[in-house]
Amino acid sequence: MRLFARLFLSHLLVLLVAEGTLLLAAELLASGFFRHHVDEMVRLIGPRGAALRPDLEAGMRGTLTGALLASLPIATLLAALTALLASRRVVRSVQLLERGSREIAAGHFERRLPETGRDELTDLARSFNRMAASLERVEESRAELIGNVGHELRSPLAALRGYAEALVDGVMTPEQAGTAILREVRAMDRLAGDLSAISRIEAGRVELHPVDFSAADLLRAAFERFEAAFEERGVRLELRAAALPVRADFERSLQVLSNLLSNALRHTPPGGQVSVRVRGGRGEVRFEVTDSGPGIPAEHLERIFERFYRVDAARSRQAGGSGVGLTIARGLARAMDGQLTVTSGPQGSTFTLRLPAGV
Structure with a gap:
């Protein structure tokens, strides 16, 4: 069953329980409320009032019950409309969150949810937006890192190619080319070591004594x-x-x-x-x-x-x-x-x- 149907039926169930409780309470407690009025009516009628007491009590109880039964459809309708609006609001927020989560999963980290209101749903939207902003920063950092690593590797790789071509063409001696190539390889090795160190530090996996x-x-x-x-x-x-x-x-x-x-x-x-x-x-x-x-x-x-x-x-x-x-x-x-x-x-x-x- 969909969330909207569950929420709406839950509201209606609470409404029906409340209405049933109201009718039961009215039947049990009504006589205590209108007994004083029945006594006043009996006193005003005179000697025949005592004989009319049961009819008077039954009439007042019936009137109260009828009024309650007559108002139940109107109350039920208004409560159902309120439940409908409340359920729609909750479901709409959940749907926005679901669509936003789907877009985040697809890589659209710029997605944000509206933060209107002061309830828990707004707090949820605010938390979602903070998460999306964090993921956006991580993605930007990742893309920047890939670009920077590529840029850093481009220079030593170009140098290695130049030394290799110079060695093939006979422009450089094997000793000269070997020394230059070793220098560039050391630079690349140093870069790899630094990147590994950064990864361990940012992951909190640095061993300290x-x-x-x-x-x-x-x-x-x-x-x-x-x-x-x-x-x-x-x-x-x-x-x-x-x-x-x-x-x-x-x-x-x-x-x-x-x-x-x-x-x-x-x-x-x-x-x-x-x-x-x-x-x-x-x-x-x-x-x-x-x-x-x-x-x-x-x-x-x-x-x-x-x-x-x-x-x-x-x-x-x-x-x-x-x-x-x-x-x-x-x-x-x-x-x-x-x-x-x-x-x-x-x-x-x-x-x-x-x-x-x-x-």
């Missing part, structure tokens, strides 16, 4: 990893360590800090400086990585942590950036109950990694 460690130990490990790279580029690396306790995954924290230092080195010209300062307070430890590069324009700050977003796409790709490093860094920071933020100006940028303080 929180421990208490000193912020100075983390900076020391980062310095040992990047000392040679900074010297080779001619950029000064300054560390202002403090022995503050941190509660986080040491290796993941080092991965985030390494990403920030690599990013700062890539955007700081030779002769510039990158400094790392540690501050504490309010139950957290802050690692501030500041570079003396050109800074990030204000219109790019809101999107700097998006996947594959680059302020200067050409320079980042030539320098080896995959465009997802900051996305991974922020995801790891949040997974460790921390946060990663950025401020920037003409004199450079500052990335701040916040991690929970240890004991």
Whole structure:
């Protein structure tokens, strides 16, 4: 049976039960209501009034019953119309939801339901619209990701084709071509690894091992990893360590800090400086990585942590950036109950990694 028929019959059933209850109650309780009036009539009639009492009571009961029976068709009709309208409204909302769900299943994530009213059906429509908006964002993100991955793969694949053709034509020696091909394969392998990391982070499947460690130990490990790279580029690396306790995954924290230092080195010209300062307070430890590069324009700050977003796409790709490093860094920071933020100006940028303080 269709929903409309079930709702309508349910309303009618409730109506019939109510009418039957009303008639039964009237038969049982009516005499108690008009007894006083019968007594008054008997008193006014006089000595013959006592003999007429049964007729008077029967007449009043019959009149009341007749009035109730006469009003039942009208009440039933009005109640049926009300039930019809109420059932149609509920069914119409359910039908809209059903059509919207079918369109969402077909991939039309822009579909929205009207949010008129203040009842539970409106709340349901509002929840449906929020779900549709979330799915629309996911679909846009998926399409953007596919496009970005295709774009990122296009450059190394084109390079591989060029090296292969140069090798076949004898323009490059096998050693030269092999070195160049290996470089491009490593770039593709790095991109695949970064995409896998993003997938695990966004799915909440990152394995973490929180421990208490000193912020100075983390900076020391980062310095040992990047000392040679900074010297080779001619950029000064300054560390202002403090022995503050941190509660986080040491290796993941080092991965985030390494990403920030690599990013700062890539955007700081030779002769510039990158400094790392540690501050504490309010139950957290802050690692501030500041570079003396050109800074990030204000219109790019809101999107700097998006996947594959680059302020200067050409320079980042030539320098080896995959465009997802900051996305991974922020995801790891949040997974460790921390946060990663950025401020920037003409004199450079500052990335701040916040991690929970240890004991």
